[in-house]
Amino acid sequence: MKYKLALLNMYDGHPNQGMRALREIVSAYGEQIDWEEFDVRRDDVVPDESFDIYISSGGPGHPLEGNGIWDDKWNRLVANLWQHNKICENISRRKYVFFICHSFQMACHHFGLGTINRRVVSSFGIYPCHKTPNGHNDRLLEGLDDPYYVVDSRDYQLVQPRLKVFRDHGAQILSLEKMRSHVLYERAIMAVRFSEEFVGTQFHPEADPYGMKAYFSQEEARATVLKNHSVRKYNDMVRNLENPERIARTHRRIIPGFIEDSIEKLSAGKKARA
Numbered sequence: 001m002k003y004k005l006a007l008l009n010m011y012d013g014h015p016n017q018g019m020r021a022l023r024e025i026v027s028a029y030g031e032q033i034d035w036e037e038f039d040v041r042r043d044d045v046v047p048d049e050s051f052d053i054y055i056s057s058g059g060p061g062h063p064l065e066g067n068g069i070w071d072d073k074w075n076r077l078v079a080n081l082w083q084h085n086k087i088c089e090n091i092s093r094r095k096y097v098f099f100i101c102h103s104f105q106m107a108c109h110h111f112g113l114g115t116i117n118r119r120v121v122s123s124f125g126i127y128p129c130h131k132t133p134n135g136h137n138d139r140l141l142e143g144l145d146d147p148y149y150v151v152d153s154r155d156y157q158l159v160q161p162r163l164k165v166f167r168d169h170g171a172q173i174l175s176l177e178k179m180r181s182h183v184l185y186e187r188a189i190m191a192v193r194f195s196e197e198f199v200g201t202q203f204h205p206e207a208d209p210y211g212m213k214a215y216f217s218q219e220e221a222r223a224t225v226l227k228n229h230s231v232r233k234y235n236d237m238v239r240n241l242e243n244p245e246r247i248a249r250t251h252r253r254i255i256p257g258f259i260e261d262s263i264e265k266l267s268a269g270k271k272a273r274a
Contacts, residue, residue, distance in 0.1 A: 003266055005035040005259075006047035008074075010059035010102050013042050017211030018058050018100070018204060025206060025255050026055070032263055041066075046073045049080055049095070053262050055255070058101030058204055063156055064109055064116060071106075078110055085197050096262035098255065099200030101154055104192070107200055108158045111169060114189065115160040123152045124225065125233065126212070126240040126247055128178045129190050129203060135174035139261060140191070140199055143253050147178070149246035150190070151207035157188035158202060170195060177202075197262075205254035209244035216241065 005026055009019055019037075026035045038047050041059065044067070056074075066072070081095040088094050099107040105116050128147035135141050141148070161173060175191035191201045216222065216238060225234045240246065 002032060002034050003052040003263060004050065005029075005033045005053040005055065006051040007035055007037045008046065008054065008056040008103070009037055009039045010041055010057045012059060012061070013039075014060050016058075017215055018206055021206040021208050021211055021251070022055060022057060022255070026259070028256075029259055029263075033259070040074060041070050044069045044073070046070070046077045049077070049084065052096065052266055053259065054081070054095065054097045055258075056097070056099050056103035056107075057206075058103065058153070060102070063102050063105035074106065075110055078107060082195075082198070085195065091265045091268065094197050094265070096258070096265070097198045097200075098258050099198075100206065101202055101204055104200040104202050105154075105156055105158060107194065107198075108189075108192065111171070111194060112162060112165050113169075113171060113192065114158050114162055116156055116158055119155055119157050119188075122155045123157075123177075123188075124154075125152060125237045126150070127152050129175050130178070131175055132173050134172040134193070135191065138172070138174050138193055140193065140254060140257060141174060142257065144249060148250055149240075150201075150203035150205065150250055151212065151247055152177070152203045154202065158192075159186045159188055161189060174199075175201070199258065201254065205250055207247055208251045209241065209248055212241055212247065 007022060007026060011019060026033060036047070038045055040046055047054065081097060085094045108114055109116050126149055129150045131141055131146040136146065166172070172193045173189050174193055177188045177190050188202060190203055193199045222234065225237065
């Protein structure tokens with residue numbers, strides 16, 4: 001039996017490597033999954049609730065600003081899937097959802113988990129990400145070092161967690177951004193398990209060395225980094241790409257692990273009924 005996966009494209013038509021990487025990841029599970037892509041922001045469309053697995057991508061712009069159509073539909077879908085899981089006792093009939101970057105920030109705002117604000121300086125590059133005690137014990141990050149390395153590209157961030165809301169939802173913080181002892185800014189929350197079925201990251205776990213190299217091979221990309229950051233920052237990013245295994249491990253582990261874990265739970269429930 002094949003399961004249904006919905007891939008929510010949140011890039012609003014902007015060129016990116018994220019969707020290419022996500023399509024490649026989900027296509028690798030062709031024997032187990034039938035998948036369909038939805039261009040949420042450009043077409044004002046979201047999938048229905050018949051899918052088993054949902055992956056909502058990163059994207060540009062302010063995560064709390066929409067056009068009143070696609071964002072309302074997206075939030076309604078998230079609310080309905082969450083409610084479905086609350087009343088569904090059979091794990092093979094629950095809905096499994098992964099949120100990436102822009103979608104992660106929207107989801108954290110949806111559930112009231114903390115403050116979404118604009119960073120003083122945009123984060124862009126390959127950085128270490130640190131596990132929390134909960135992250136050390138969560139299957140999402142199994143097989144990754146502490147710290148592990150991630151591709152981070154964002155102007156906004158989740159900070160100031162509302163810990164009572166986390167407890168009420170049963171949510172857990174899994175990762176924090178790199179330690180910055182030279183500044184006073186609060187470290188952003190980089191990964192959250194919202195529930196057994198809902199999880200997300202503020203970084204881009206789909207990113208792979210090929211995509212990063214393709215990006216940095218473009219003169220326009222180099223000019224953008226130099227304009228928004230510095231020559232030193234650009235050189236640091238290029239040096240990080242000389243050790244591609246850093247982000248390759250994250251790429252191989254997190255989203256494939258989420259998909260495999262979801263399939264296992266969906267299958268286990270069906271076998272239990274057989």
